[in-house]
Amino acid sequence: MDFPISETTVIVSVLIVTAGYLVSNWMKMKNGYPLENSWGKAVYPKNDQAVERVKLLTQENAELRAELGSLKDRLGNVERIVTDSGYHLTSEIDRLRDQKEAN
Numbered sequence: 001m002d003f004p005i006s007e008t009t010v011i012v013s014v015l016i017v018t019a020g021y022l023v024s025n026w027m028k029m030k031n032g033y034p035l036e037n038s039w040g041k042a043v044y045p046k047n048d049q050a051v052e053r054v055k056l057l058t059q060e061n062a063e064l065r066a067e068l069g070s071l072k073d074r075l076g077n078v079e080r081i082v083t084d085s086g087y088h089l090t091s092e093i094d095r096l097r098d099q100k101e102a103n
Contacts, residue, residue, distance in 0.1 A: 032053065032054075032057065
């Protein structure tokens with residue numbers, strides 16, 4: 001069974017594929033992702049503004065990683081304090097006060 005393909009169908013298909021490729025590349029550029037050549041290798045822009053942006057983002061990433069590390073350490077300390085038996089000291093004192101008042 002033959003399915004005839006019209007020229008219009010071929011042209012529309014090519015336009016849709018091309019538009020998808022262009023939109024994909026535009027979104028990559030807009031969000032700072034590197035473009036790829038036909039072999040899948042990253043192609044980085046050569047302009048100074050893009051290079052400076054990459055440097056700033058790399059520096060910000062390093063700062064955020066350092067801050068996250070310090071927050072993990074602080075959270076570990078808080079968890080240790082909460083799970084430590086000394087934290088329950090307040091409840092023990094309150095219990096003893098209640099016993100004293102009851103007597």
